[in-house]
C-alpha cells in the first residue's frame with residue numbers, strides 16, 4: 271500500500287508535522303510505503319483558471335505540481351495535513367487543492383479515470399488553536415471535495431482543537447493513540 275502524505279504548515283517541525291511524522295511511522299510499521307512532501311517547500315503556483323484542463327485534462331503550469339500529479343495517481347492513500355488558518359486550510363494547502371482542478375476536469379468533464387488503483391481513500395489531519403465547534407468545518411469541506419477530484423474519497427481524519435504553541439500537540443490527550451487508531455483504519459488492521 272502506497273501512502274502519499276502532504277503537509278501544509280509553513281512552520282517547520284510544528285504540530286502538523288509532528289502529527290504527519292507519527293502517522294507516517296505508524297503506517298510504515300504496518301508495511302505501508304510512505305512518500306511525504308512539505309507543500310510550503312514546493313513551487314506550487316495558484317490555479318489561474320485558464321480552463322486548459324477542461325480540454326486536455328492536464329495543467330499547463332510547469333511547476334512542482336506536475337511531480338505531485340504523478341504521486342497522486344500512484345497512491346492508494348492520500349493524506350492531507352494542515353493546521354487551521356482563518357477557518358480553512360493554509361494557503362499552501364489550498365493552492366495545492368485548487369491545482370487539483372486539472373484532475374476534477376479529467377474526471378468530471380472528460381470522464382477519464384484518475385488512477386488505475388481501486389479503493390483509494392483520502393484523509394485529513396488538522397490542528398487549531400481554538401476549540402470552537404465549527405473550527406474544522408471549512409477545512410474538512412475543502413479537503414473532501416479536493417480528495418474527490420483526486421479520486422480518493424474522504425474517509426475521515428483526526429482533528430485536534432486547542433493546540434497552538436509549537437509542539438503542544440504532544441500534550442494533547444488524543445496523541446498518539448488516536449493516530450495509531452487512524453493508521454490501523456487506513457491499513458485495515460483490526
Ligand SMILES: Cc1cc2nc3c(=O)[nH]c(=O)nc-3n(C[C@H](O)[C@H](O)[C@H](O)COP(=O)(O)O)c2cc1C
Pocket residue numbers: 279280281283284285286287353354355356357358397398399400401405433434435436437
Ligand atoms: C495565519 C494564522 C491563522 C490562524 N487561524 C486560526 C483560526 O482561524 N482558528 C484557530 O483555531 N487557529 C488558528 N491559527 C492557529 C494555528 O492553527 C495553530 O497555531 C496550529 O497549532 C499551528 O499548527 P502548526 O504548528 O502545524 O503550524 C492560525 C495561525 C496562523 C499563523
